[in-house]
Amino acid sequence: MSFDFNTPISRKNxxxxxxxxxxxxxxxxxxxxxxxxxxxxxxxxxxxxxEFKSPPSVIDAIKERADHGIFGYSQIxxxxxxxxxxxxxxxxxxxxxxxxxxxxxxxxxxxxxxxTKHCCAKDENVLIFTPSYAxxxxxxxxxxxxxVTSDLRHVDGRYEIDFEDFEEKxxxxxxxxxIFCNPHNPTGRVWSVEELRRVGEIALENxxxxxxxxxxxxxxRVGQTFTxxxxxxxxxxxxxxxxxxxxxxxxxGFMLAQTIxxxxxxxxxxxxxxxxxQNPLSIxxxxxxxxxxxxxxxxxxxxxxxNFSFVASYLKKYLPEAKFRIAxxxxxxWVNVEAYLPNEENLTLFFANKAGVLLEGxxxxxxxxxxxxxxxxxxxxxxxxxxxxxxxxxxxxx
Ligand SMILES: Cc1ncc(COP(=O)(O)O)c(C=O)c1O
Numbered sequence: 001m002s003f004d005f006n007t008p009i010s011r012k013n014x015x016x017x018x019x020x021x022x023x024x025x026x027x028x029x030x031x032x033x034x035x036x037x038x039x040x041x042x043x044x045x046x047x048x049x050x051e052f053k054s055p056p057s058v059i060d061a062i063k064e065r066a067d068h069g070i071f072g073y074s075q076i077x078x079x080x081x082x083x084x085x086x087x088x089x090x091x092x093x094x095x096x097x098x099x100x101x102x103x104x105x106x107x108x109x110x111x112x113x114x115x116t117k118h119c120c121a122k123d124e125n126v127l128i129f130t131p132s133y134a135x136x137x138x139x140x141x142x143x144x145x146x147x148v149t150s151d152l153r154h155v156d157g158r159y160e161i162d163f164e165d166f167e168e169k170x171x172x173x174x175x176x177x178x179i180f181c182n183p184h185n186p187t188g189r190v191w192s193v194e195e196l197r198r199v200g201e202i203a204l205e206n207x208x209x210x211x212x213x214x215x216x217x218x219x220x221r222v223g224q225t226f227t228x229x230x231x232x233x234x235x236x237x238x239x240x241x242x243x244x245x246x247x248x249x250x251x252x253g254f255m256l257a258q259t260i261x262x263x264x265x266x267x268x269x270x271x272x273x274x275x276x277x278q279n280p281l282s283i284x285x286x287x288x289x290x291x292x293x294x295x296x297x298x299x300x301x302x303x304x305x306x307n308f309s310f311v312a313s314y315l316k317k318y319l320p321e322a323k324f325r326i327a328x329x330x331x332x333x334w335v336n337v338e339a340y341l342p343n344e345e346n347l348t349l350f351f352a353n354k355a356g357v358l359l360e361g362x363x364x365x366x367x368x369x370x371x372x373x374x375x376x377x378x379x380x381x382x383x384x385x386x387x388x389x390x391x392x393x394x395x396x397x398x
Contacts, residue, residue: 003296005052005303008380018044018051022358031349037356043387046358048185048332050250050378054289055296058249061288062281074280076104081287085258088290089243092218095231097241101262103270104278106255108215108242109135115240115259116143116177118269119209125175127208129161131186131365131372136179136213148175151368152187157325159187163198170206178203179211182229183220186334186365186374188327190224193232200233209238215257216330218248218297222305224328230260237262247331248297249289250378254282304331307377307384311335314385318392331378338371340395347373355390 011019026046027033035042053059076082082099089095105111116139120126126140130149140147150166152159169175180199183190191199203210212229220226230239244257256278261267308326311333315322321339337347344350347361351373359376362369377384 001056001295003055003299005300006380006382008383009051009053011051018047018049018358022046022352026348026352026358026360026364031346033349033352035353035356042352042356042358043383043390044358045375045377045379045383045387046360048247048330048376048378049252050331050376051380051383052250052300052378054249054251054285055293057288057292057296058251058285061284065281065284071280073277074283075276076278076283078283081283084287084290089228093226093228093231095228097230097260098262101260101267103259103261103267103274105257105259105274107246107252108213108244108257108259111242111257111259112136112139112179112211112213113142114270114273115211115261115266116140116145116179118266118273119177119211120145121176123174124177125172127166127169127175127178128366129166129180129184130367131362131369132367133181133185133213134364134366136181137366139179145177146174147366148172149367152184157323159184159189161191161195161199163202166199167202167206170202170208173207175206176208177211178208179213180229181213181216183214183216183226183329185216185330186332186360186369186372188330188332188334190220190226190328193227196227196229197232200229200236200239204233204236204238209240211240211242213242215242215244215247217243219304219331220301220329221308221326222301226329230262237264240266245286245289245293249293251282251285251289254279254285256282256286304377307379307381308333310381310384311375311377311388314388314392318388319395331376333375333377335373335375336371337373337391337395341371345370347371351391351394354394355387357387357390359387 122144125146127148128136217226241260246252323336351357360374362372
């Protein structure tokens with residue numbers, strides 16, 4: 001079957017965050033957002049969803065369930081749902097987990113918030129690697145915990161974990177939780193088995209739990225392999241895994257995510273604190289995605305690879321001072337434009353105002369992201385091209 005990722009689809013009148021939610025998320029009250037472009041001509045490259053339709057199998061399953069017509073309180077009672085997700089995990093990551101450890105939430109963010117609260121006392125610290133997805137910091141803030149950051153190092157254009165720094169910080173008895181991003185947003189790193197082993201060993205030797213956010217695990221460049229962190233530590237129950245169909249199949253609006261919590265007491269605490277209901281359409285949609293979405297996903301990955309190559313060639317040709325390495329995973333390009341804008345601190349505002357491109361500047365990623373912009377490439381190539389043209393125009397001054 002062939003899938004069309006090339007034809008733009010309008011999201012007008014669909015309450016899309018990407019078109020209508022940017023002001024609150026991208027700008028603070030003091031930011032002078034006043035674009036040279038009209039609202040309808042802004043190019044949304046910020047929020048990490050896609051401008052593509054979900055797999056046909058998902059759409060069909062929703063239609064069929066909609067035809068049934070009764071949408072009362074629902075919960076994932078059907079063991080088949082769990083078995084299908086387990087089969088996906090076994091096939092894609094060669095990881096077998098215990099389905100009794102599987103719980104559900106209305107997204108990964110709610111799971112991060114909830115688990116941080118349960119894993120950390122108020123006076124304990126949460127450790128993250130920076131640059132970082134901003135909600136990791138928010139999880140610590142909401143839990144009233146102190147945030148400890150370990151900067152990733154940039155070695156030959158590739159981000160690496162500074163293990164000495166991590167170990168030193170993990171040794172602090174007040175630091176009890178590490179929120180880890182595997183693969184990593186925003187840098188796109190797919191951590192190697194060796195790196196994952198070291199992260200796990202350092203954390204576990206120092207008594208830290210790890211909350212491994214693996215939401216981007218299916219969006220791999222062709223040829224990359226993903227390893228769930230917990231797979232490497234089958235005897236530990238201190239590694240919690242968050243996954244979801246949301247990024248993989250562009251269905252974040254369904255708000256259904258899976259968390260694997262091996263530790264009995266923590267899982268029981270979770271089960272007592274979470275409302276045990278799921279949206280009936282989300283249940284069939286996610287099940288259909290994992291059961292029948294593989295072919296679509298493989299086609300999507302090829303298309304995304306093409307978008308990343310396009311960006312690499314474009315930057316090389318027109319903006320050779322930009323630093324860019326194709327992400328190993330995610331749909332997110334992380335580009336350093338510091339050479340062109342050495343004194344510009346708020347890149348989000350700069351590009352929104354001057355280029356009419358809505359993107360996330362490096363300063364939105366907690367710390368250690370200055371000089372970078374993050375572009376979501378999960379859109380038709382013509383949109384990527386238009387966005388790069390506008391960026392080049394403002395950076396080159398013509
Ligand atoms: C690392 C990471 N975790 C979680 C999320 C959001 O998860 P959800 O929409 O399931 O709450 C995102 C979205 O960009 C993300 O990048």
